[in-house]
Amino acid sequence: MAISDAARAADDVLRVSLARADRVVSGLDKGGRSALRELLADLEAADDDLRRRLTRFGRLDETFTAASLAQYQAQVALVRRMVADRLSKTTNAASAAAFAQGRDGTARLLADLEAAFTGAARPLRLRQAATMSEAARGSLASLLRQHATSVDRYGTAMIGEFEKVMRRGLISGATRREMVDALCGLRGPTGQVSLAARVDPQTGQVVRLRTEQIGEGLFQRYRSWAWRIVRTETAKAYNEARLVGLYEQRQTFPELRKKILAHFDDRTAPDSVVVHGQIRKLDEPFVDGAGRVYLRPPARPNDRETLIPWLPEWSETPISRPRSPSEQAAALASATPLSAVQKAALRVQIGGVQRQAGIAPQRATKAAPPPAAPTPPPPPPEPEPVAEASVYGTAQIRPSQGLEAFTLTAEQLRSIGERPAISREEFLREFVSAHGKAEKRGSPTPEDQQRLRANSRAYLRSLGLESRDAAGMLNPGSRPRVDGNRHGSDKLEIRPPASMRANGVHYWFGKVEINRDRTGRAFRAVRAAQAGKLPYASDASGLRTYLHEELHGCSPINPQAYKALGRGLEEACVEILARDATRQATGIEPDGAYYDYVDHLTSIVGRHTGATDARARTTEAARRLFQSAATIDTPDAYAREFVRATLGDLQSDAASAMLYDLRRRHGNPLHK
Secondary structure, eight states: OOHHHHHHHHHHHHHHHHHHHHHHHHHHHHHHHHHHHHHHHHHHHHHHHHHHHHHOOOSTTTSSHHHHHHHHHHHHHHHHHHHHHHHHTTHHHHHHHHHHHHHHHHHHHHHHHHHHHHHHHOOHHHHHHTTTTTHOOOGSOGGGGGGGHHHHOHHHHHHHHHHHHHHHHHHHHHHHHHHHHHHTTOOOOEEEEEEEEEEOOOOOOEEEEEEEEEOOHHHHHHHHHHHHHHHHHHHHHHHHHHHHHHHHHTTOOOOEEEEOOOSSTOOOOOHHHHHOOEEEEEEEEETTTTTTTEEOOOOTOOOOEEEEOOTTOOOOOOSSOOOHHHHHHHHHSSSOOOOOOHHHHHHHHHIIIHHHSSSOOOOOSSSOOOOOOEEEEEEEOOOOOOOOOSSOOOOOOEETTTTOOOOOOOHHHHHHOOOOOOOHHHHHHHHHHHHHHHHHHOOOOOHHHHHHHHHHHHHHHHOOOOOSOOOOOOBBBOOOSSSOOOTTTHHHHHHOOGGGGGSSSOOSSSEEEHHHHHHHHHHHHHHHTTTTTOOOHHHHHHHHHHHHHHHHTTTOGGGOSTHHHHHHHHHHHEEEEEEEHHHHHHSSOOOOOHHHHEEEEEEHHHHOOOOOOOHHHHHHHHHHHHOOOOOOOHHHHHHHHHHHHHHSOOOSHHHHHHHHHOOOOOOOOOOO
């Protein structure tokens, strides 16, 4: 490779690594200093390990392995300095000059190594490592934490050590075999070790089916268990990081989709044969041959499926093309053995249903669903303060605060400006007019506030969603009176970003506060949509925040239910409806919030309904729930009403199974 080409390639690699590092550090910074400290400790450990491994070599440009280790070590050292500066809040000129000098030196080293060995310079795998951050992601850091049987086998402390080994291995460019060696060095659990277990559907407790007395450690006796963990968790890290990247690219490519590919050989399982080639929107789940519903692989241990981006105009390649029914049947014949009944069921799926619906249906034979968990006792009349319902809200108020019903005079009703449902075009026009006047004044007057909120409520009314903030008196008989009119129902405060800990807040007494950055984005998105243009997804997200907070006023939830599962379901349903309303107003899928809540709820709905479009089914269920006459006073009541809105009743086996999935705490982000 020519020197100039090597320099350009090295510069590209370094630029990508630093950009990834900046995004990862910025994301972790929002989660608190503990996440940054964890990343810094991982970088320091990776730096030390790389330096130690490099001592075995003489010249760095003699072998590809030495060159690869050296370029990783140089990048790790540079990013380590970046994180240390961010953690210590060092931003002076001397620090900036030192970082620039380190970047130039790293770029020269990478160029020399790339000139000696083409392909030696590769970006750091920081985003993949960040998906395993315990400090930032908690129980979502690994699949091990999300399965009760794995927690029972290893314990959370040992799982944390596994995550640390794999994070540092990803950062330092270690191979899977090297990560397995590191896990075997930890030995694994000892004593009476569970080798097979299940969760009792009635009690939720782990029942060990097979155990073995192991003194030397599980990984020392059975190295395959370490391989299973590394294969599955690194696959999860790569595919999850890729899905996050697809969400970021959706702003540039609104039609961007995701596609799942299976790896075909003599170890390919039948469920992977069926799921290969499915194309979905980013928020829609895949369904494999075993009936599993998931947004990105892996769906099980040792799953080798891969996620790739996809646009409708792209041509198929020999690897990405969907397999014909005969090819799939042949792959099934050579796949991991199944019973004759299972193979016949899979061939039926391959036949007509998958080609017509574009998705693999669930298995014809299903195990009996678990019985519903017992309903918890109702809460006391005056509970402790609960978290405010908001996008990222953390304000603490008592449920009874500001919720007293009161009446409005006819003049007051007219001043609020409520009117019948309006069209999309009327909504966009009124939003631009009212927001433009508010911007000219510097802050919205009471009249501006009333106009903006009345306009949003009138638009939501056209989608079948009636606000309960001011519905008690305005529409007597058409809506149930939950709390009566809330005296903040015409209040909208636009606040500077520095004064808010959230993008938006909806108070229980009806008032809404929005981050000024979000209002500016919303104005740009609405103005573009009014002009017939497609706005940026990040700008459309500002309007989504507006509508998200207004939709809290349409919810049947009462304050005492906004905790644990009730909070998760409320934010998921509101977010789903806000995205749908924004999509209809602007024509583009907005950047969203509460991805964990929304994705998990969508997966549950898809699993228990078998819907080919789980997102649409979940959106419709949330809409029916908000349109119902229900009054939700407990978190469990929210779960029951959502199941009723999804399936139509609470008596069926499917309803019992869905309730069980919602109530189950382990690995369920809705309970966070």
